[in-house]
Amino acid sequence: MIFDLLLTADAAWLGERTLAGPTAVGVRGSEIGWIGPSRDAPSAVTRTHVDGVLLPGLTDHHVHAAMIRPEQLLAAGVTTVLDLGWAPDEIWPLVDRARSDPALPHIRAAGPFLTAPGGYPSRQSWAPPRVAIEVEDPVSAIRAVESLVARRPATIKVTLNSEAGPVVDDATLNAVVGAARAHGIPVTAHTQGHGQTRRAYLAGVRVLAHTPWTEELDDSLVADLARDTTIVSTIDIHGWGEHTRDRRTALHNLRRFHSAGGTVRYGTDLGNGPLPIGVNIREIAALTDAGLSPVEILRAITGAPLRPGATADVSVVPADPTADPAVLGQAKAVLKAGRPVPARADGD
Structure with missing residues (x-):
């Protein structure tokens, strides 16, 4: 042969x-x-x-591919990226192109964010039109999920950022998770603000797009999360190498989560601020600071x-x-x- x-x-x-x-x-x-x-x-x-x-091949589990030059990631050994939220008229053509373009990494995507009316990131200055689908009740939440299913998204991304605007209520969040689960699609949440990580967990969200950084999670919640939830690290967005309060809080949460047996994935939120293109060695160092061994870091950044x-x-x-x-x-x-x-x- x-x-x-x-x-x-x-x-x-x-x-x-x-x-x-x-x-x-x-x-x-x-x-x-x-x-x-x-x-x-x-x-x-x-x-x-x-x-x-x-x-x-290496994987970055949190990027915004339309905001960067993804071909630079591929040449650096990152063969797969997960785009966690962008406008459909920009991200889906990029996903399709990556299937046949040898210069691009494999791109898996969530599509647009789901958020409350006026919620993050629908009113952010950097956000392009249609970056988010605003849902106000369970019916509109189910409709939004159904509208995305044909694109076979890697995940449904819901934002629970109470520090930047309104967030969906519990019934609407439950509807998002239930509708996605009916199609075998996981739900990923951006949780920011007091109590939002707990709300996500109780609703059945099992992937967090960021290590929680706006509050120290209580030990019982950390133990619950560690049983069946994946956290994407993104530590370096908090100061880009500087030792900020948010970075310290995130590291403390991630260290306890990992110690309790939780699953950690390497992710950078690339496209958000002055993050290096390629493998972010500051993010790797943060995983070490959180207690991951070199082999655990390899498992966090690789696929099978x-x-x-x-x-x-x-x-x-x-x-x-x-x-x-x-x-x-x-x-x-x-x-x-x-x-x-x-x-x-x-x-x-």
Whole structure:
């Protein structure tokens, strides 16, 4: 059996606590067809060796892709992004383009935010027209969810930001979650303001778009969240490296959530403020500060481990990320769906 491409490296991370030795990945079309020790590698049309460590492609679980140049993320090893809210006439064409454009990462999206009439972010100066669907009662909430289903959104995003305007009531929030659940779609909430994280949890929301930062969560709520909720980190938006009060509160909440066994995902809110394009090493450092081990950070920033049958999304970094996760920001080679991605030029 001859593969289209054989990519070899000095080591690989296959989801365990330690690295495997010299490893080869055989690619056929857009999928991994074989993976194993380099000494047993099959034949291939093209063979490429990279000095470094093979990893699954990296994922940023919170971006706003229309506000950045997403091709810069791909060249940095981020092969998949989750866009958590944008105007439908901008984000859906970008999602469609990414399916066939080898220069773009895979883009999964929520589509427009759901919010209360006049709620965040419908009145924000940065928000384009139609960035949000305003829902005022359970009937309009169900209608809004149904309007998004045809696009097969990765999640439904609801905003509960009581510091920036009105928020939906409990009945409307319950209707959003119920309608989304009926279609097998998760709901992600932006919670900001006293009590909003608890409201989201009680309504059945099981993904938080940000680590809560406007209040210290009580221990019982942290324990509840840790059982079945995922938190997307986004710590660096609070000061961009400065030690602000909001950052301290978020870190305290995330540290307790992780300690209780909660699931943490790497996410940056890229497009919001002066965040670096690519892997944000300050966000990686924040995950370390929250108590995640290097292997836990790898699990937070990658999808499924490299395996036959998986989409051939691969990032190669120069050294062992289980020893120093900062090397995640130093991609040496990248495959998206089996196709090599050109390296970033200096200054990109």
